[in-house]
Amino acid sequence: MPSPFIIDRSSVTQIMAWVLVALLPGIAVYVWLFGPGILITLSLATVTALVAEAAMLKARGYPAKPFLADLSAIVTAWLLALCLPSLAPWWLIITGTLFAIVVAKHLYGGLGQNIFNPAMVGYAVLIVSFPVQMTQWAGPLELTLIEPGAVQLSLAQSAAVIFGGDLPKATLDAITMATPLDVLRTGLHQQLTVDEVMTQPIFGHYGGIGFEWLAAAFLLGGLLLWALRIISWQVPLAFLAGIWLTAGFLHFFDAGRFGAPWFHLFSPSVMLCAFFIATDPVSGATTPRGKLVFGLGAGFLTMVIRTWGGFPDGVAFAILLMNLCVPLIDQYTQPKIYGAARKEPRA
């Protein structure tokens, strides 16, 4: 065996484990806000992902153990679960996870080979196929406290909803609520101005009430990953800048028709995407400048889809579109190598 003869202790497993750890604050806040139902969603997605991964590895003739131990399937499962509405039915969770692992990951060649972010593929498939079920959000705690008749579901109640099959519409309406993004969207469709919509109780200081706490928790986990150098600063910063600049431009242009940049920035899906999804190394750009382009582009597209697209949130499609551009971005952003002609010596 030739040199080098020593290696660092880091491993893929370790990286993935830290990503899972960094998601914990977000999950904790999620439980506090929307009740323990998310734990069922997470477990169901995890089990589905592991079974699908093991089956696919076996089918493709790979040893299951080292690849299952890399934890990447669990990361995909958790990211998808956190994007799904809190009261998504069981079959929705399983379908999405299967699509993510079987199609987006293994049919593209498995770990490291997938062009598209698996969790986002799962999400996109679901939102296109089952738009109604994809809006089954429970109301956040703060809202259930002030809204008459609203309650937070217990674990058993959540399980009943998730596994209960199709609920009568009246029951569903009683326990689900539109997300802040949906409310804004509907309001704008009804020719209300942003300011008028924002007076509704679901809006908090920056984002949706409660939702902004979730966003903050994802931000915290993301900062942990950055501090551990598991993610680079380029992608999250560029993504958030892309959101902020696009939203800011639109808001400046017509504050009545476009939400404030802070509102868009402090949504959980944006924070989750900035630090956990856009930063997926496999399907993202690799060069430092390429990462900036990737992040900015994804942020811009997210805002465009949010504003003009047919779906309430544009994160998943923005990421998938940018995934497509990665080879091109990488090719045109190759950095200068040591000793290449430079304008002046670098300090």
Place this chain on the structure above:
Amino acid sequence: MSRELFKFKGGIHPPGHKAESTGRLVHPAPLPKKLVIPLRQHIGNPARPVVNVGERVLKGQLIAAADGAISAAVHASSSGIVSAIGPACVPHISGLPDECITIETDGRDEWIAHGPLDYQALAPADLLARLRDMGLAGLGGAVFPSAVKLDPGAALVCPTLIINGGECEPWITCDDMLMRTQADAILQGVAIMRHLLGSSEILIGIEDNKPEAIAAMQAAAAKLDFAVETVSLPTRYPGGGAKQMIETLTGKQVPSGKLSTDIGIQVFNVGTAHALARAVHHGEPLISRLVTVTGHVLRAQNVEVLIGTPFDTLIQLAGDRDGTTGVLMGGPMMGLPIPDTSVPVVKATNCILVKSAELFPPPPKALPCIRCTRCADACPAELQPQELFRFAKSDDFGRAQEYHLFDCIECGCCSYVCPSHIPLVDFYRYAKSEIWARERDKRAADLARERHEFRLFRQEREKTEKAEKLAAKAQAKRAELAAAPTDASSSGASEADAKKALIAAALARAQAKKAETTPQNTDNLSPDTQHEIAEIEARRAKIREQARKPLESEETP
């Protein structure tokens, strides 16, 4: 330190393991019974033997002379009888045996007559020739003949001289110990370098994990009558690489494909400076060096070793242990596995590192690349190792070269950090050797075609010449016949001759015509061939340039 330091990109912080071998005093290794001295211990042409089997040689006697401009002489490390001249096992990447001179030592260690050189009185060219004949070569690992590097060439001076005491590879401490114990001698060597290169700025770069060495060098430098700045550098592998040290100290990068002297900087290892001082002030050729023997041994230490001493003698000296899993020459990052420990210590041997399963556990199984770009962040050549890996793995050598495969210095930082534990450097070595092999085959094919075309050209030319000669002869004959048409005495034989000549002339004309209608090789071929030869030359130059790349990173870390 007031000096502003710059930061080279990339690099890693592997555990140093330096303390293991710095606790014992440096002492000479015992004289072995047999010395095996390779003729090719430096970069360039192997030395030419000048002794015969059975001959008695003295310590320091020239046994093989430098051959050509880039070469260095080889000397007997001790007195004894030459017992063999021929292939023997040597520590080399190829693993192939190489020409060596074997000496059965007589235990007397008898020196040949030698004495100091008055280097200031000698003409630089003479001094350089003497140094070449003293076998001086860089002791940092790349073993480039020192005389070549000490010649400032057309530039006449090399303004900046950097003495490399970086020693950034883990485990190795021979430069550290040399600086601690031989600071004055090192600086004597520096004075000679300064004399030859005309340098005005002299910097000694030492990583800050060697405080004793820094203190010793500073104290010694204070006694000099010219300014030498000892600079403490942050410890970061490969900070002792020549290019990295240049950047840290000066902020300049050696342009890709050029030498550091092109930007007015020359770099020497501290060991080389020490050897230079021994050669000039004592007349001792390069026959010994400091070697760190460390790792899985009982008494890790630094020893003064005669070139040609077998590895296993030194491992026994340091106390070999059970559970050895292999031996390296050099450090764990760039060292060379040595399957046969009977190989001799050569000028490039800075360290003998004995491995064990605890110290060097085998790497876990490699996973696919997850494109995390940790390798790119760690690469001091500022490459995109993950892309090089992708291209090398799919045999896409063209793309690999486009992505600057040949700027890779094989430092191993990328493999070190890769969370998927991919042996990246192996892939780069493979790609490089494949490309070299293909270039070589192509060159061979080009040469063959060139030869073939030249043969065609020659045949064609000969044919034309013959035809022309025949035509001229026939013309003459006809003229002769015309001049004497009525010569009745012309014999039948001569008539027959004339007929033959006429036929021959007709044939010749036809042939000449044919030669004319076939492509005019005579005129066109020669520029074509010339062009092709030029092309071949250009390719060769490129290959040579590529081959120079490793030379350029002179003192390896």
